[in-house]
Amino acid sequence: VQGLNPSVLEPKSVQATLDAAFYGVVPPLSNSDATADLREFLRKYDVQAVIAFPEGARPANAVSYFATAIGCPVESGGVTVWLHVQQRLLVDQTQGPTANDTCGVRPFFTTRVLTPANGATVSGTRVIAANGTDYS
Amino acid sequence: VTSVDFYLRGGSQHDVPIGTGRLSLYGWITLWDTKTVPNGTYTLQSVAHDAAGGSSRSKAITITVRN
Numbered sequence: 001v002q003g004l005n006p007s008v009l010e011p012k013s014v015q016a017t018l019d020a021a022f023y024g025v026v027p028p029l030s031n032s033d034a035t036a037d038l039r040e041f042l043r044k045y046d047v048q049a050v051i052a053f054p055e056g057a058r059p060a061n062a063v064s065y066f067a068t069a070i071g072c073p074v075e076s077g078g079v080t081v082w083l084h085v086q087q088r089l090l091v092d093q094t095q096g097p098t099a100n101d102t103c104g105v106r107p108f109f110t111t112r113v114l115t116p117a118n119g120a121t122v123s124g125t126r127v128i129a130a131n132g133t134d135y136s
Numbered sequence: 137v138t139s140v141d142f143y144l145r146g147g148s149q150h151d152v153p154i155g156t157g158r159l160s161l162y163g164w165i166t167l168w169d170t171k172t173v174p175n176g177t178y179t180l181q182s183v184a185h186d187a188a189g190g191s192s193r194s195k196a197i198t199i200t201v202r203n
């Protein structure tokens with residue numbers, strides 16, 4: 001009901017990705033990069049700390065989502081915590097070996113359409129290809 | 137990643153699955169008969185799944201079908 005629920009913050013893909021992790025469903029359509037969107041979200045709202053509770057269908061998905069964007073969390077009292085988020089954003093955590101390698105959390109894997117190319121015109125029977133990586 | 141599916145959106149197609157990739161040296165590939173949809177502009181995405189039940193969508197690309 002309009003007025004009862006809080007508005008969805010931008011970029012909307014962040015809430016959509018977290019909702020998908022909570023409900024255990026496939027993330028919704030998005031025209032943007034999930035990790036870049038999350039970093040933009042955290043910067044835009046000047047988030048200082050993130051606390052993840054092990055609740056919902058796929059809590060590990062949420063943890064790996066944040067770990068890919070802002071690096072390794074710490075575990076404390078059964079929750080997963082990222083402190084100093086704005087300082088973390090000054091470092092491009094998404095380049096090189098991902099933080100997930102050493103975090104001990106499951107990687108936030110990604111996929112990308114390889115062919116056809118963006119903007120291509122296709123006809124007949126066409127080969128479609130995508131990669132699926134375990135790391136961003 | 138244990139499987140990759142492909143989805144199409146545009147026109148009367150709303151996130152319609154158009155194939156499941158088979159793993160090859162060139163990635164997860166499938167063949168798609170573009171004549172199964174009307175000519176027009178669509179967005180195409182891949183969705184990867186892992187053994188733990190997680191999934192991830194690719195950034196959408198835009199394609200034009202012209203048969």
